Amino acid sequence: MVRKVAAVAITRNGIELALKLGGLLADTEVYCYAKYSGELEEIPGERRIFAGSVKELLPNLFRRYEAVILFFSLGAAVRLIAPLLEDKKTDPAVIVIDEGGEHVISVLSGHLGGANRLTLQIAELLQSRPVITTASDVQGTFAADLLGREFGWRADSFAPMKSVSAAIVNGEPVAFLQESGERDWLPAGAVLPDHIQLCADMLELLQVPRSAAIVVTDRLLKPEEVAALGERTAVYRPRSLVLGLGCNRGTPAAELEAVVMETLAELGLSLLSVRNAATAAIKGDEAGLLALCGKYGWELSLYSPEQLNSVPLDCPSEIVFKATGAYGVCEPAVLLSSGSGQLLLPKKKSGNVTIAVARVTYTG
Structure with a gap:
Protein backbone atom coordinates (compact mmCIF):
# COMPACT_ATOMS: atom_id res chain seq x y z
CA MET A 1 0.00 0.00 0.00
CA VAL A 2 1.38 3.42 -0.94
CA ARG A 3 1.28 5.86 1.96
CA LYS A 4 0.18 9.46 1.45
CA VAL A 5 2.91 11.16 3.51
CA ALA A 6 6.70 10.71 3.47
CA ALA A 7 8.73 11.96 6.45
CA VAL A 8 12.49 12.29 5.84
CA ALA A 9 15.06 12.67 8.62
CA ILE A 10 18.86 12.76 8.43
CA THR A 11 19.97 13.28 12.07
CA ARG A 12 19.53 11.20 15.23
CA ASN A 13 17.16 13.72 16.82
CA GLY A 14 15.32 14.22 13.55
CA ILE A 15 14.86 10.47 13.08
CA GLU A 16 13.52 10.11 16.61
CA LEU A 17 11.02 12.90 16.05
CA ALA A 18 10.04 11.61 12.61
CA LEU A 19 9.34 8.15 14.04
CA LYS A 20 7.24 9.75 16.77
CA LEU A 21 5.21 11.62 14.15
CA GLY A 22 4.91 8.46 12.07
CA GLY A 23 3.18 6.82 15.01
CA LEU A 24 0.77 9.72 15.43
CA LEU A 25 -0.04 10.74 11.84
CA ALA A 26 -1.93 8.14 9.85
CA ASP A 27 -0.66 7.12 6.41
CA THR A 28 2.92 8.25 7.06
CA GLU A 29 6.05 6.41 5.93
CA VAL A 30 9.30 7.49 7.61
CA TYR A 31 12.60 7.59 5.69
CA CYS A 32 15.61 7.38 8.02
CA TYR A 33 19.20 8.13 6.99
CA ALA A 34 21.17 4.91 7.46
CA LYS A 35 24.24 6.51 9.08
CA TYR A 36 22.22 7.64 12.11
CA SER A 37 19.55 4.93 12.21
CA GLY A 38 21.43 2.63 14.58
CA GLU A 39 19.89 -0.82 14.69
CA LEU A 40 16.60 0.24 13.09
CA GLU A 41 15.25 -2.16 10.50
CA GLU A 42 12.88 -1.48 7.64
CA ILE A 43 9.18 -2.12 8.14
CA PRO A 44 7.36 -1.99 4.78
CA GLY A 45 4.76 0.77 4.77
CA GLU A 46 6.05 2.31 8.00
CA ARG A 47 9.82 2.77 7.99
CA ARG A 48 12.54 2.78 5.34
CA ILE A 49 16.30 3.11 5.68
CA PHE A 50 18.20 4.96 2.93
CA ALA A 51 21.95 5.29 2.46
CA GLY A 52 22.15 7.66 -0.49
CA SER A 53 21.71 11.42 -0.52
CA VAL A 54 18.42 13.20 0.11
CA LYS A 55 18.89 14.90 -3.26
CA GLU A 56 18.70 11.50 -4.96
CA LEU A 57 15.75 10.39 -2.82
CA LEU A 58 13.44 13.40 -3.21
CA PRO A 59 12.44 13.11 -6.90
CA ASN A 60 10.88 9.70 -6.23
CA LEU A 61 9.10 10.98 -3.12
CA PHE A 62 7.69 13.95 -5.08
CA ARG A 63 6.14 11.51 -7.55
CA ARG A 64 4.82 8.97 -5.02
CA TYR A 65 3.45 10.98 -2.10
CA GLU A 66 0.86 13.69 -1.56
CA ALA A 67 2.99 15.34 1.13
CA VAL A 68 6.70 15.34 2.03
CA ILE A 69 7.87 16.33 5.52
CA LEU A 70 11.55 17.26 5.87
CA PHE A 71 13.23 17.21 9.29
CA PHE A 72 16.07 19.63 8.61
CA SER A 73 16.71 23.32 8.00
CA LEU A 74 14.44 25.45 5.86
CA GLY A 75 17.35 26.68 3.74
CA ALA A 76 18.49 23.16 2.90
CA ALA A 77 14.92 22.17 2.08
CA VAL A 78 14.45 25.09 -0.31
CA ARG A 79 17.66 24.29 -2.18
CA LEU A 80 16.74 20.61 -2.48
CA ILE A 81 13.17 21.01 -3.71
CA ALA A 82 13.75 23.96 -6.06
CA PRO A 83 14.73 21.81 -9.09
CA LEU A 84 11.67 19.59 -8.56
CA LEU A 85 8.96 22.23 -8.70
CA GLU A 86 6.59 22.02 -11.66
CA ASP A 87 3.05 23.28 -10.98
CA LYS A 88 1.10 24.35 -7.89
CA LYS A 89 -1.76 22.08 -8.97
CA THR A 90 0.44 18.97 -9.01
CA ASP A 91 3.39 19.58 -6.65
CA PRO A 92 3.06 17.74 -3.32
CA ALA A 93 2.70 19.57 -0.04
CA VAL A 94 6.11 20.21 1.53
CA ILE A 95 6.55 20.86 5.24
CA VAL A 96 9.76 21.51 7.16
CA ILE A 97 10.17 20.67 10.85
CA ASP A 98 13.30 21.61 12.80
CA GLU A 99 14.92 18.66 14.54
CA GLY A 100 13.90 20.06 17.92
CA GLY A 101 10.28 19.96 16.86
CA GLU A 102 9.69 23.58 17.84
CA HIS A 103 8.36 24.83 14.49
CA VAL A 104 6.28 23.21 11.76
CA ILE A 105 6.62 25.29 8.58
CA SER A 106 4.32 25.12 5.56
CA VAL A 107 6.71 25.56 2.62
CA LEU A 108 4.99 24.47 -0.60
CA SER A 109 1.45 23.88 -1.88
CA GLY A 110 -0.11 25.45 1.17
CA HIS A 111 -3.55 25.70 -0.38
CA LEU A 112 -4.08 23.26 -3.24
CA GLY A 113 -1.67 20.67 -1.85
CA GLY A 114 -3.02 20.94 1.67
CA ALA A 115 0.27 21.87 3.35
CA ASN A 116 -1.34 24.53 5.55
CA ARG A 117 -3.99 22.16 6.82
CA LEU A 118 -1.42 19.41 7.43
CA THR A 119 0.91 21.89 9.18
CA LEU A 120 -1.80 22.71 11.71
CA GLN A 121 -2.53 19.02 12.25
CA ILE A 122 1.14 18.14 12.81
CA ALA A 123 1.73 21.11 15.11
CA GLU A 124 -1.12 19.94 17.30
CA LEU A 125 0.21 16.37 17.39
CA LEU A 126 3.76 17.46 18.28
CA GLN A 127 2.74 20.41 20.47
CA SER A 128 4.76 22.65 18.16
CA ARG A 129 4.29 26.12 16.70
CA PRO A 130 2.78 26.19 13.19
CA VAL A 131 4.26 28.66 10.71
CA ILE A 132 1.95 29.60 7.82
CA THR A 133 2.63 32.60 5.63
CA THR A 134 -0.08 32.57 2.93
CA ALA A 135 -1.94 35.88 3.05
CA SER A 136 -5.49 34.54 3.28
CA ASP A 137 -4.57 32.36 6.27
CA VAL A 138 -2.73 35.18 8.01
CA GLN A 139 -5.71 37.49 7.46
CA GLY A 140 -8.17 34.84 8.67
CA THR A 141 -10.25 34.85 5.50
CA PHE A 142 -10.77 32.25 2.73
CA ALA A 143 -8.58 31.26 -0.19
CA PRO A 238 -20.86 23.01 -6.80
CA ARG A 239 -21.91 19.34 -6.94
CA SER A 240 -25.58 20.25 -6.84
CA LEU A 241 -27.23 18.28 -9.67
CA VAL A 242 -28.55 14.72 -9.69
CA LEU A 243 -29.45 12.78 -12.82
CA GLY A 244 -32.24 10.24 -12.73
CA LEU A 245 -31.51 7.69 -15.44
CA GLY A 246 -33.42 4.76 -16.87
CA CYS A 247 -32.59 2.72 -19.95
CA ASN A 248 -33.38 -0.40 -21.89
CA ARG A 249 -31.20 -3.40 -21.14
CA GLY A 250 -27.87 -3.22 -22.97
CA THR A 251 -27.99 0.50 -23.78
CA PRO A 252 -24.38 1.54 -24.56
CA ALA A 253 -22.60 4.17 -22.48
CA ALA A 254 -22.16 6.37 -25.54
CA GLU A 255 -25.93 6.69 -25.99
CA LEU A 256 -26.46 7.44 -22.31
CA GLU A 257 -23.70 10.03 -22.39
CA ALA A 258 -25.11 11.70 -25.49
CA VAL A 259 -28.53 12.06 -23.84
CA VAL A 260 -26.96 13.48 -20.67
CA MET A 261 -24.90 16.02 -22.60
CA GLU A 262 -27.82 17.05 -24.77
CA THR A 263 -30.11 17.41 -21.76
CA LEU A 264 -27.69 19.49 -19.70
CA ALA A 265 -27.05 21.75 -22.68
CA GLU A 266 -30.79 22.24 -23.18
CA LEU A 267 -31.21 23.14 -19.51
CA GLY A 268 -28.15 25.39 -19.49
CA LEU A 269 -26.47 23.37 -16.73
CA SER A 270 -22.81 22.47 -16.18
CA LEU A 271 -21.59 18.89 -16.39
CA LEU A 272 -19.09 19.75 -13.63
CA SER A 273 -21.99 20.22 -11.22
CA VAL A 274 -23.37 16.68 -11.55
CA ARG A 275 -23.02 15.03 -8.15
CA ASN A 276 -24.36 11.57 -8.97
CA ALA A 277 -26.80 9.51 -10.99
CA ALA A 278 -29.74 7.56 -9.59
CA THR A 279 -31.78 4.64 -10.88
CA ALA A 280 -33.60 1.45 -9.93
CA ALA A 281 -31.72 -1.30 -8.10
CA ILE A 282 -32.49 -3.65 -10.98
CA LYS A 283 -30.18 -1.49 -13.11
CA GLY A 284 -27.24 -1.85 -10.73
CA ASP A 285 -25.43 -4.17 -13.15
CA GLU A 286 -26.18 -2.18 -16.30
CA ALA A 287 -22.81 -1.98 -18.06
CA GLY A 288 -23.53 1.27 -19.90
CA LEU A 289 -24.65 3.06 -16.74
CA LEU A 290 -21.67 1.81 -14.79
CA ALA A 291 -19.26 2.86 -17.54
CA LEU A 292 -20.78 6.35 -17.75
CA CYS A 293 -20.60 6.86 -13.99
CA GLY A 294 -17.06 5.51 -13.91
CA LYS A 295 -15.94 7.91 -16.62
CA TYR A 296 -17.11 10.97 -14.69
CA GLY A 297 -16.58 9.69 -11.15
CA TRP A 298 -20.28 9.72 -10.29
CA GLU A 299 -21.77 7.51 -7.64
CA LEU A 300 -24.72 5.46 -8.88
CA SER A 301 -27.47 5.52 -6.25
CA LEU A 302 -29.82 2.54 -6.43
CA TYR A 303 -33.38 2.29 -5.12
CA SER A 304 -35.70 -0.65 -4.55
CA PRO A 305 -39.19 -0.79 -6.08
CA GLU A 306 -40.65 -0.08 -2.64
CA GLN A 307 -38.55 3.06 -2.28
CA LEU A 308 -39.38 4.26 -5.80
CA ASN A 309 -43.09 3.65 -5.28
CA SER A 310 -43.05 5.77 -2.11
CA VAL A 311 -42.72 8.88 -4.32
CA PRO A 312 -46.04 10.14 -5.76
CA LEU A 313 -45.95 10.43 -9.57
CA ASP A 314 -48.12 12.46 -11.92
CA CYS A 315 -47.94 9.78 -14.60
CA PRO A 316 -47.28 6.30 -13.16
CA SER A 317 -46.43 3.75 -15.84
CA GLU A 318 -47.85 0.21 -15.91
CA ILE A 319 -45.25 -0.72 -18.54
CA VAL A 320 -42.39 0.33 -16.24
CA PHE A 321 -44.08 -1.48 -13.34
CA LYS A 322 -44.14 -4.75 -15.24
CA ALA A 323 -40.44 -4.42 -16.04
CA THR A 324 -39.12 -3.12 -12.72
CA GLY A 325 -41.79 -3.46 -10.05
CA ALA A 326 -41.93 0.34 -9.79
CA TYR A 327 -44.31 2.78 -11.47
CA GLY A 328 -41.42 5.06 -12.39
CA VAL A 329 -37.61 5.02 -12.28
CA CYS A 330 -35.81 8.21 -13.22
CA GLU A 331 -38.22 10.69 -11.57
CA PRO A 332 -38.60 9.01 -8.15
CA ALA A 333 -34.92 8.01 -8.11
CA VAL A 334 -33.71 11.55 -8.74
CA LEU A 335 -36.09 13.00 -6.14
CA LEU A 336 -35.03 10.47 -3.52
CA SER A 337 -31.32 10.99 -4.21
CA SER A 338 -31.42 14.79 -4.33
CA GLY A 339 -33.76 15.22 -1.38
CA SER A 340 -35.58 17.77 -3.49
CA GLY A 341 -39.31 18.03 -3.92
CA GLN A 342 -39.07 19.59 -7.35
CA LEU A 343 -37.72 18.46 -10.70
CA LEU A 344 -35.68 20.72 -12.93
CA LEU A 345 -36.62 18.37 -15.74
CA PRO A 346 -39.48 15.85 -15.58
CA LYS A 347 -38.93 12.52 -17.27
CA LYS A 348 -37.77 12.86 -20.87
CA LYS A 349 -37.42 9.89 -23.19
CA SER A 350 -34.76 9.83 -25.88
CA GLY A 351 -34.18 6.58 -27.76
CA ASN A 352 -33.36 3.88 -25.21
CA VAL A 353 -32.85 6.38 -22.39
CA THR A 354 -35.10 8.22 -19.95
CA ILE A 355 -33.70 11.09 -17.91
CA ALA A 356 -34.86 13.47 -15.18
CA VAL A 357 -32.86 16.16 -13.39
CA ALA A 358 -33.14 17.65 -9.90
CA ARG A 359 -31.11 20.15 -7.91
CA VAL A 360 -29.98 19.39 -4.38
CA THR A 361 -31.42 21.90 -1.92
CA TYR A 362 -28.97 23.17 0.68
CA THR A 363 -29.86 25.21 3.75
CA GLY A 364 -27.79 27.29 6.12
Whole structure:
Protein backbone atom coordinates (compact mmCIF):
# COMPACT_ATOMS: atom_id res chain seq x y z
CA MET A 1 0.00 0.00 0.00
CA VAL A 2 1.38 3.42 -0.94
CA ARG A 3 1.28 5.86 1.96
CA LYS A 4 0.18 9.46 1.45
CA VAL A 5 2.91 11.16 3.51
CA ALA A 6 6.70 10.71 3.47
CA ALA A 7 8.73 11.96 6.45
CA VAL A 8 12.49 12.29 5.84
CA ALA A 9 15.06 12.67 8.62
CA ILE A 10 18.86 12.76 8.43
CA THR A 11 19.97 13.28 12.07
CA ARG A 12 19.53 11.20 15.23
CA ASN A 13 17.16 13.72 16.82
CA GLY A 14 15.32 14.22 13.55
CA ILE A 15 14.86 10.47 13.08
CA GLU A 16 13.52 10.11 16.61
CA LEU A 17 11.02 12.90 16.05
CA ALA A 18 10.04 11.61 12.61
CA LEU A 19 9.34 8.15 14.04
CA LYS A 20 7.24 9.75 16.77
CA LEU A 21 5.21 11.62 14.15
CA GLY A 22 4.91 8.46 12.07
CA GLY A 23 3.18 6.82 15.01
CA LEU A 24 0.77 9.72 15.43
CA LEU A 25 -0.04 10.74 11.84
CA ALA A 26 -1.93 8.14 9.85
CA ASP A 27 -0.66 7.12 6.41
CA THR A 28 2.92 8.25 7.06
CA GLU A 29 6.05 6.41 5.93
CA VAL A 30 9.30 7.49 7.61
CA TYR A 31 12.60 7.59 5.69
CA CYS A 32 15.61 7.38 8.02
CA TYR A 33 19.20 8.13 6.99
CA ALA A 34 21.17 4.91 7.46
CA LYS A 35 24.24 6.51 9.08
CA TYR A 36 22.22 7.64 12.11
CA SER A 37 19.55 4.93 12.21
CA GLY A 38 21.43 2.63 14.58
CA GLU A 39 19.89 -0.82 14.69
CA LEU A 40 16.60 0.24 13.09
CA GLU A 41 15.25 -2.16 10.50
CA GLU A 42 12.88 -1.48 7.64
CA ILE A 43 9.18 -2.12 8.14
CA PRO A 44 7.36 -1.99 4.78
CA GLY A 45 4.76 0.77 4.77
CA GLU A 46 6.05 2.31 8.00
CA ARG A 47 9.82 2.77 7.99
CA ARG A 48 12.54 2.78 5.34
CA ILE A 49 16.30 3.11 5.68
CA PHE A 50 18.20 4.96 2.93
CA ALA A 51 21.95 5.29 2.46
CA GLY A 52 22.15 7.66 -0.49
CA SER A 53 21.71 11.42 -0.52
CA VAL A 54 18.42 13.20 0.11
CA LYS A 55 18.89 14.90 -3.26
CA GLU A 56 18.70 11.50 -4.96
CA LEU A 57 15.75 10.39 -2.82
CA LEU A 58 13.44 13.40 -3.21
CA PRO A 59 12.44 13.11 -6.90
CA ASN A 60 10.88 9.70 -6.23
CA LEU A 61 9.10 10.98 -3.12
CA PHE A 62 7.69 13.95 -5.08
CA ARG A 63 6.14 11.51 -7.55
CA ARG A 64 4.82 8.97 -5.02
CA TYR A 65 3.45 10.98 -2.10
CA GLU A 66 0.86 13.69 -1.56
CA ALA A 67 2.99 15.34 1.13
CA VAL A 68 6.70 15.34 2.03
CA ILE A 69 7.87 16.33 5.52
CA LEU A 70 11.55 17.26 5.87
CA PHE A 71 13.23 17.21 9.29
CA PHE A 72 16.07 19.63 8.61
CA SER A 73 16.71 23.32 8.00
CA LEU A 74 14.44 25.45 5.86
CA GLY A 75 17.35 26.68 3.74
CA ALA A 76 18.49 23.16 2.90
CA ALA A 77 14.92 22.17 2.08
CA VAL A 78 14.45 25.09 -0.31
CA ARG A 79 17.66 24.29 -2.18
CA LEU A 80 16.74 20.61 -2.48
CA ILE A 81 13.17 21.01 -3.71
CA ALA A 82 13.75 23.96 -6.06
CA PRO A 83 14.73 21.81 -9.09
CA LEU A 84 11.67 19.59 -8.56
CA LEU A 85 8.96 22.23 -8.70
CA GLU A 86 6.59 22.02 -11.66
CA ASP A 87 3.05 23.28 -10.98
CA LYS A 88 1.10 24.35 -7.89
CA LYS A 89 -1.76 22.08 -8.97
CA THR A 90 0.44 18.97 -9.01
CA ASP A 91 3.39 19.58 -6.65
CA PRO A 92 3.06 17.74 -3.32
CA ALA A 93 2.70 19.57 -0.04
CA VAL A 94 6.11 20.21 1.53
CA ILE A 95 6.55 20.86 5.24
CA VAL A 96 9.76 21.51 7.16
CA ILE A 97 10.17 20.67 10.85
CA ASP A 98 13.30 21.61 12.80
CA GLU A 99 14.92 18.66 14.54
CA GLY A 100 13.90 20.06 17.92
CA GLY A 101 10.28 19.96 16.86
CA GLU A 102 9.69 23.58 17.84
CA HIS A 103 8.36 24.83 14.49
CA VAL A 104 6.28 23.21 11.76
CA ILE A 105 6.62 25.29 8.58
CA SER A 106 4.32 25.12 5.56
CA VAL A 107 6.71 25.56 2.62
CA LEU A 108 4.99 24.47 -0.60
CA SER A 109 1.45 23.88 -1.88
CA GLY A 110 -0.11 25.45 1.17
CA HIS A 111 -3.55 25.70 -0.38
CA LEU A 112 -4.08 23.26 -3.24
CA GLY A 113 -1.67 20.67 -1.85
CA GLY A 114 -3.02 20.94 1.67
CA ALA A 115 0.27 21.87 3.35
CA ASN A 116 -1.34 24.53 5.55
CA ARG A 117 -3.99 22.16 6.82
CA LEU A 118 -1.42 19.41 7.43
CA THR A 119 0.91 21.89 9.18
CA LEU A 120 -1.80 22.71 11.71
CA GLN A 121 -2.53 19.02 12.25
CA ILE A 122 1.14 18.14 12.81
CA ALA A 123 1.73 21.11 15.11
CA GLU A 124 -1.12 19.94 17.30
CA LEU A 125 0.21 16.37 17.39
CA LEU A 126 3.76 17.46 18.28
CA GLN A 127 2.74 20.41 20.47
CA SER A 128 4.76 22.65 18.16
CA ARG A 129 4.29 26.12 16.70
CA PRO A 130 2.78 26.19 13.19
CA VAL A 131 4.26 28.66 10.71
CA ILE A 132 1.95 29.60 7.82
CA THR A 133 2.63 32.60 5.63
CA THR A 134 -0.08 32.57 2.93
CA ALA A 135 -1.94 35.88 3.05
CA SER A 136 -5.49 34.54 3.28
CA ASP A 137 -4.57 32.36 6.27
CA VAL A 138 -2.73 35.18 8.01
CA GLN A 139 -5.71 37.49 7.46
CA GLY A 140 -8.17 34.84 8.67
CA THR A 141 -10.25 34.85 5.50
CA PHE A 142 -10.77 32.25 2.73
CA ALA A 143 -8.58 31.26 -0.19
CA ALA A 144 -10.13 31.78 -3.61
CA ASP A 145 -8.41 28.71 -5.04
CA LEU A 146 -9.76 26.43 -2.28
CA LEU A 147 -13.37 27.54 -2.24
CA GLY A 148 -15.71 24.64 -1.45
CA ARG A 149 -12.96 22.08 -1.85
CA GLU A 150 -14.28 19.95 1.01
CA PHE A 151 -17.60 19.72 -0.86
CA GLY A 152 -16.06 18.79 -4.18
CA TRP A 153 -16.61 22.17 -5.87
CA ARG A 154 -14.61 22.58 -9.06
CA ALA A 155 -13.50 25.71 -10.85
CA ASP A 156 -14.30 26.23 -14.51
CA SER A 157 -10.74 27.52 -14.87
CA PHE A 158 -7.81 28.32 -12.60
CA ALA A 159 -6.63 31.09 -14.92
CA PRO A 160 -8.33 33.93 -12.97
CA MET A 161 -7.45 32.59 -9.49
CA LYS A 162 -4.24 34.58 -9.06
CA SER A 163 -5.90 37.91 -9.81
CA VAL A 164 -9.02 37.12 -7.76
CA SER A 165 -6.88 36.00 -4.81
CA ALA A 166 -4.84 39.21 -5.09
CA ALA A 167 -8.03 41.27 -4.97
CA ILE A 168 -9.17 39.48 -1.79
CA VAL A 169 -5.91 39.81 0.15
CA ASN A 170 -5.30 43.40 -1.00
CA GLY A 171 -8.69 44.65 0.14
CA GLU A 172 -10.11 45.40 -3.29
CA PRO A 173 -13.90 45.26 -3.76
CA VAL A 174 -14.97 41.71 -4.66
CA ALA A 175 -18.54 40.73 -5.58
CA PHE A 176 -19.67 37.24 -4.53
CA LEU A 177 -22.74 35.46 -5.91
CA GLN A 178 -23.91 32.00 -4.90
CA GLU A 179 -26.79 30.52 -6.86
CA SER A 180 -26.45 26.88 -5.76
CA GLY A 181 -24.38 24.56 -3.59
CA GLU A 182 -23.56 24.24 0.09
CA ARG A 183 -23.97 27.44 2.07
CA ASP A 184 -21.41 26.78 4.83
CA TRP A 185 -18.39 27.24 2.56
CA LEU A 186 -16.56 29.74 4.77
CA PRO A 187 -13.80 27.82 6.62
CA ALA A 188 -14.15 27.37 10.37
CA GLY A 189 -12.68 30.36 12.20
CA ALA A 190 -12.52 32.49 9.05
CA VAL A 191 -14.37 35.78 8.64
CA LEU A 192 -15.81 37.38 5.54
CA PRO A 193 -13.89 40.63 4.87
CA ASP A 194 -15.88 43.83 4.59
CA HIS A 195 -14.66 44.40 1.04
CA ILE A 196 -16.40 41.23 -0.19
CA GLN A 197 -20.03 41.97 -1.05
CA LEU A 198 -22.55 39.14 -1.13
CA CYS A 199 -25.02 39.63 -3.97
CA ALA A 200 -28.55 38.31 -4.21
CA ASP A 201 -28.54 37.75 -7.96
CA MET A 202 -26.56 38.33 -11.13
CA LEU A 203 -28.22 41.68 -11.78
CA GLU A 204 -26.98 43.02 -8.45
CA LEU A 205 -23.49 41.62 -8.99
CA LEU A 206 -23.16 43.32 -12.35
CA GLN A 207 -24.24 46.65 -10.85
CA VAL A 208 -22.00 46.81 -7.76
CA PRO A 209 -18.52 48.38 -7.95
CA ARG A 210 -15.96 45.57 -8.08
CA SER A 211 -12.45 44.77 -9.18
CA ALA A 212 -13.08 41.00 -9.17
CA ALA A 213 -15.93 38.54 -8.74
CA ILE A 214 -16.67 35.00 -7.59
CA VAL A 215 -19.71 33.14 -8.90
CA VAL A 216 -20.87 29.80 -7.50
CA THR A 217 -23.44 28.27 -9.80
CA ASP A 218 -24.42 25.07 -11.58
CA ARG A 219 -25.83 26.91 -14.58
CA LEU A 220 -23.93 27.87 -17.71
CA LEU A 221 -23.39 31.61 -17.81
CA LYS A 222 -24.87 33.49 -20.73
CA PRO A 223 -22.41 35.04 -23.20
CA GLU A 224 -23.49 38.53 -22.20
CA GLU A 225 -22.90 37.68 -18.52
CA VAL A 226 -19.41 36.36 -19.27
CA ALA A 227 -18.59 39.53 -21.19
CA ALA A 228 -19.92 41.78 -18.41
CA LEU A 229 -18.14 39.87 -15.64
CA GLY A 230 -14.73 40.17 -17.24
CA GLU A 231 -11.56 38.13 -16.85
CA ARG A 232 -11.15 38.68 -13.10
CA THR A 233 -14.00 36.29 -12.31
CA ALA A 234 -13.70 32.86 -10.73
CA VAL A 235 -16.61 30.52 -11.52
CA TYR A 236 -17.10 27.54 -9.21
CA ARG A 237 -19.28 24.53 -9.91
CA PRO A 238 -20.86 23.01 -6.80
CA ARG A 239 -21.91 19.34 -6.94
CA SER A 240 -25.58 20.25 -6.84
CA LEU A 241 -27.23 18.28 -9.67
CA VAL A 242 -28.55 14.72 -9.69
CA LEU A 243 -29.45 12.78 -12.82
CA GLY A 244 -32.24 10.24 -12.73
CA LEU A 245 -31.51 7.69 -15.44
CA GLY A 246 -33.42 4.76 -16.87
CA CYS A 247 -32.59 2.72 -19.95
CA ASN A 248 -33.38 -0.40 -21.89
CA ARG A 249 -31.20 -3.40 -21.14
CA GLY A 250 -27.87 -3.22 -22.97
CA THR A 251 -27.99 0.50 -23.78
CA PRO A 252 -24.38 1.54 -24.56
CA ALA A 253 -22.60 4.17 -22.48
CA ALA A 254 -22.16 6.37 -25.54
CA GLU A 255 -25.93 6.69 -25.99
CA LEU A 256 -26.46 7.44 -22.31
CA GLU A 257 -23.70 10.03 -22.39
CA ALA A 258 -25.11 11.70 -25.49
CA VAL A 259 -28.53 12.06 -23.84
CA VAL A 260 -26.96 13.48 -20.67
CA MET A 261 -24.90 16.02 -22.60
CA GLU A 262 -27.82 17.05 -24.77
CA THR A 263 -30.11 17.41 -21.76
CA LEU A 264 -27.69 19.49 -19.70
CA ALA A 265 -27.05 21.75 -22.68
CA GLU A 266 -30.79 22.24 -23.18
CA LEU A 267 -31.21 23.14 -19.51
CA GLY A 268 -28.15 25.39 -19.49
CA LEU A 269 -26.47 23.37 -16.73
CA SER A 270 -22.81 22.47 -16.18
CA LEU A 271 -21.59 18.89 -16.39
CA LEU A 272 -19.09 19.75 -13.63
CA SER A 273 -21.99 20.22 -11.22
CA VAL A 274 -23.37 16.68 -11.55
CA ARG A 275 -23.02 15.03 -8.15
CA ASN A 276 -24.36 11.57 -8.97
CA ALA A 277 -26.80 9.51 -10.99
CA ALA A 278 -29.74 7.56 -9.59
CA THR A 279 -31.78 4.64 -10.88
CA ALA A 280 -33.60 1.45 -9.93
CA ALA A 281 -31.72 -1.30 -8.10
CA ILE A 282 -32.49 -3.65 -10.98
CA LYS A 283 -30.18 -1.49 -13.11
CA GLY A 284 -27.24 -1.85 -10.73
CA ASP A 285 -25.43 -4.17 -13.15
CA GLU A 286 -26.18 -2.18 -16.30
CA ALA A 287 -22.81 -1.98 -18.06
CA GLY A 288 -23.53 1.27 -19.90
CA LEU A 289 -24.65 3.06 -16.74
CA LEU A 290 -21.67 1.81 -14.79
CA ALA A 291 -19.26 2.86 -17.54
CA LEU A 292 -20.78 6.35 -17.75
CA CYS A 293 -20.60 6.86 -13.99
CA GLY A 294 -17.06 5.51 -13.91
CA LYS A 295 -15.94 7.91 -16.62
CA TYR A 296 -17.11 10.97 -14.69
CA GLY A 297 -16.58 9.69 -11.15
CA TRP A 298 -20.28 9.72 -10.29
CA GLU A 299 -21.77 7.51 -7.64
CA LEU A 300 -24.72 5.46 -8.88
CA SER A 301 -27.47 5.52 -6.25
CA LEU A 302 -29.82 2.54 -6.43
CA TYR A 303 -33.38 2.29 -5.12
CA SER A 304 -35.70 -0.65 -4.55
CA PRO A 305 -39.19 -0.79 -6.08
CA GLU A 306 -40.65 -0.08 -2.64
CA GLN A 307 -38.55 3.06 -2.28
CA LEU A 308 -39.38 4.26 -5.80
CA ASN A 309 -43.09 3.65 -5.28
CA SER A 310 -43.05 5.77 -2.11
CA VAL A 311 -42.72 8.88 -4.32
CA PRO A 312 -46.04 10.14 -5.76
CA LEU A 313 -45.95 10.43 -9.57
CA ASP A 314 -48.12 12.46 -11.92
CA CYS A 315 -47.94 9.78 -14.60
CA PRO A 316 -47.28 6.30 -13.16
CA SER A 317 -46.43 3.75 -15.84
CA GLU A 318 -47.85 0.21 -15.91
CA ILE A 319 -45.25 -0.72 -18.54
CA VAL A 320 -42.39 0.33 -16.24
CA PHE A 321 -44.08 -1.48 -13.34
CA LYS A 322 -44.14 -4.75 -15.24
CA ALA A 323 -40.44 -4.42 -16.04
CA THR A 324 -39.12 -3.12 -12.72
CA GLY A 325 -41.79 -3.46 -10.05
CA ALA A 326 -41.93 0.34 -9.79
CA TYR A 327 -44.31 2.78 -11.47
CA GLY A 328 -41.42 5.06 -12.39
CA VAL A 329 -37.61 5.02 -12.28
CA CYS A 330 -35.81 8.21 -13.22
CA GLU A 331 -38.22 10.69 -11.57
CA PRO A 332 -38.60 9.01 -8.15
CA ALA A 333 -34.92 8.01 -8.11
CA VAL A 334 -33.71 11.55 -8.74
CA LEU A 335 -36.09 13.00 -6.14
CA LEU A 336 -35.03 10.47 -3.52
CA SER A 337 -31.32 10.99 -4.21
CA SER A 338 -31.42 14.79 -4.33
CA GLY A 339 -33.76 15.22 -1.38
CA SER A 340 -35.58 17.77 -3.49
CA GLY A 341 -39.31 18.03 -3.92
CA GLN A 342 -39.07 19.59 -7.35
CA LEU A 343 -37.72 18.46 -10.70
CA LEU A 344 -35.68 20.72 -12.93
CA LEU A 345 -36.62 18.37 -15.74
CA PRO A 346 -39.48 15.85 -15.58
CA LYS A 347 -38.93 12.52 -17.27
CA LYS A 348 -37.77 12.86 -20.87
CA LYS A 349 -37.42 9.89 -23.19
CA SER A 350 -34.76 9.83 -25.88
CA GLY A 351 -34.18 6.58 -27.76
CA ASN A 352 -33.36 3.88 -25.21
CA VAL A 353 -32.85 6.38 -22.39
CA THR A 354 -35.10 8.22 -19.95
CA ILE A 355 -33.70 11.09 -17.91
CA ALA A 356 -34.86 13.47 -15.18
CA VAL A 357 -32.86 16.16 -13.39
CA ALA A 358 -33.14 17.65 -9.90
CA ARG A 359 -31.11 20.15 -7.91
CA VAL A 360 -29.98 19.39 -4.38
CA THR A 361 -31.42 21.90 -1.92
CA TYR A 362 -28.97 23.17 0.68
CA THR A 363 -29.86 25.21 3.75
CA GLY A 364 -27.79 27.29 6.12
